[in-house]
Amino acid sequence: MADAALWSAICRIRFAHRKDEVARSGGTKVTQRAALYARVSTPQQEQEATIESQIAALESFAQQQGYPLDPALYFLEQGVSGAQLDRPALNHLRDLAPEARFDVVLCYSPDRLARHYAHQWVLLDELRRVGVEVIFINQPAAPDGPEGQLFLGIQGLFAEYERVQITERLRRGKLYRMRQGTLVNPNPPYGYQYVPVSEPGGGRWVEQPTEGEVVRTLYRWYTEEGLTITQSVDRLNEAGDRMPPRGKRWHYSTVQTLLQQPAYAGRAYYNRTRTCHEAVGQPKKSGRGRRRRPTHEPRLREEWIEIAVPPLVAEDVWQRAQEQLAMNQKFAPRNNKRHFYLLRSLLVCGTCGRTLAGRTSQGGVYYYCTNRGKLRDPDVAPHACSIAGRIVEPLVWEAVCRLLGNPNLLADAWQAQWETDTADPDEADRLQRRQRALERQWTRLLDAFQDELIDKEELARRKAQLDSERKALAQRLGQLRQQARQQQAKAQMLEDFATFCQKIEASLANPTPEVQQEVIRLLIDHIVVEKDAITIKHIVPTDDNCRLLPGRRPTQMNAD
Structure with missing residues (x-):
């Protein structure tokens, strides 16, 4: 209790000292040091440079208000979900706040600081206790006192409710269009190309001629000629530009995925997995550190949405490939290279x-x-x-x-x-x-x-x-x-x-x-x-x- 009281007294003295500095400067914010916090939650947003747009808006606001900026006080989260408080840059900001390294935190909007209102309140209260003010530049400044806290709380709750509503409507609308067959995943597998919705007859997959022929050749090698996946990979890489991969080279896992792709038999599936945002910040199952991105868990088979797409191979050819894959998995010799067992795995x-x-x-x-x-x-x-x-x-x-x-x-x-x-x-x-x-x-x-x-x-x-x-x-x-x-x-x-x-x-x-x-x-x-x-x-x-x-x-x- 004594330590808590001492820490509270130190925070009050620090806060009062900062107010005195502002008063001595004539009430202006020139002497206040500002830190910047910006976050994007998906790799797509990161690629689209939305975090740069946030930084530009924050720097413009700081220049207009006269806040000096230090690049060392830029706390940036790229591809990190705001559903958890355990975030690297945010943790660093919270560690430096009690050390009086900055007086103001500039953030674009409350949902950039945290997705949930409860998390916003925890962070704002924690920073307020050490004399750090948080300013959201996309909304008018709230008045001091209980009224301002009430205004900010109501605004945060409505923003959270609106985000949930929009997300759920978009999700359900996409699922409905998928079930009706009027929409497909815009990221098709190898062998297909996506026709945008903006074009006539769009929102569907069509065969990509060169890649489609590669798929048919691969299935013929595997089901008729008896080539293994490794031998198929070698042939594909030797073919060069005649059988182009979507990456730099063909790999074993890539070819194995193509041989398991149900879309090639005319059946694509959507809603097969569920995104688990709660996994962000949890310890990794393998390796060190914590997860920075959500995980994906499989859904029940009844929840999958089947979508008819142009087949690239015949149904019986695809079935033979699946059977061969299953037999290879069951009867793989693994570490046994010396002895022959007639009834191995039976x-x-x-x-x-x-x-x-x-x-x-x-x-x-x-x-x-x-x-x-x-x-x-x-x-x-x-x-x-x-x-x-x-x-x-x-x-x-x-x-x-x-x-x-x-x-x-x-x-x-x-x-x-x-x-x-x-x-x-x-x-x-x-x-x-x-x-x-x-x-x-x-x-x-x-x-x-x-x-x-x-x-x-x-x-x-x-x-x-x-x-x-x-x-x-x-x-x-x-x-x-x-x-x-x-x-x-x-x-x-x-x-x-x-x-x-x-x-x-x-x-x-x-x-x-x-x-x-x-x-x-x-x-x-x-x-x-x-x-x-x-x-x-x-x-x-x-x-x-x-x-x-x-x-x-x-x-x-x-x-x-």
Whole structure:
């Protein structure tokens, strides 16, 4: 308490000393030293030089009022959010204020000092206590005393409310236009160029011819020629100006992002992430220091907004690329460069679900669970899951050969997974006729409302009924179209699989380990290893995935 009282007394003496200096100078502000504080919150504002415009306005004001300026007292925040008080330049200003380094702080507007009114009040009160006056040059000076504080508080609250309202209206308006398909992100990915809204038919993406051809070539290399991402990067860099990147060079991460871009199949997404301004000022998860910019967290899949854009590659080509990426991630050799494991990344522990690791000892291959013994997770029971390669590998290959010899087994697996009721062949026509009838009803309702035969409330009530029925019809038609696609995919899959079996039948008699591994990965999703048995989870294709999805028809065999 004594220290607090002493500090308060020192501040009062310092403040009184400053007032005496002003009085001795005839009441003018010539002897007062001014500090400048300016801030922009986004990199875009920084690029547009808005902080320079703030500095120019502050310097002009200081010159008109006779305040001497010192470049050492320029406190500038570039690309820093005002939602937090923990800001580098602001912290430096607050540290120097009690040392009587300046008498006045010039700031363009209250929202440049802090975004929230509560933060503004904390800063103004803190500086006032050490005898530093804050002047906002874009508004008239508030009178001293409680009335001035009230005026400033009301003005700050209204400014904060207006900013929130404008931001929310712009956000909701943009989301509405995105859902209506009349607006897209103005920063398109590689392969597209944005047509500005100001131009006829604007607010959309169109293919950039040179980049679009690069995208198609990249997908062909990856899905047809079997090039890896690293090999694709080397080819792109060797091509030079014929395949130009948007940066200086092609990199692995850039090509990987292009291969994962859903827009190339005709589907762009908006509202996938949420900007977290509260992360500004928090310690970084990696590295030193604190965050200066907001972070982005993923939203739920239901909140995404899908936008139709011109496709650059066929749907099946894009799906093959996604499947190849998933397989590469699952079966990547990582640090293993010395030994070959036929069932790498396929064997799963029946107790804890962890993928078994491979080990080579005395010329033999063994697969074992790493989540055992003292190193296991706390919620996992003690167990010792391991199996020799000489036991499990022949059993798995035998099951694969049996499946390849009888393609109808795959058709049976399909039927077991997709047990759906047979749709009436005329149902789709009836639903479409009902949709057209509902559209005519809606037109008649609008005519009746315009002729003042029904009021607004009645129109809204009937519209809600029509919308509910139209939504149910659209859902059912979607289900019917899905079933039709499934049947087509099934027929195509069986035909392709039978052809595949015929082509590799000759090589199955004496295949190399590499061929065995490739065939096993195409037909088996994973293998559960239990104490006395192994369960092989075959793969069953669907129309949504050009390769396959995990099946539910296990084949059990004794491991002994």
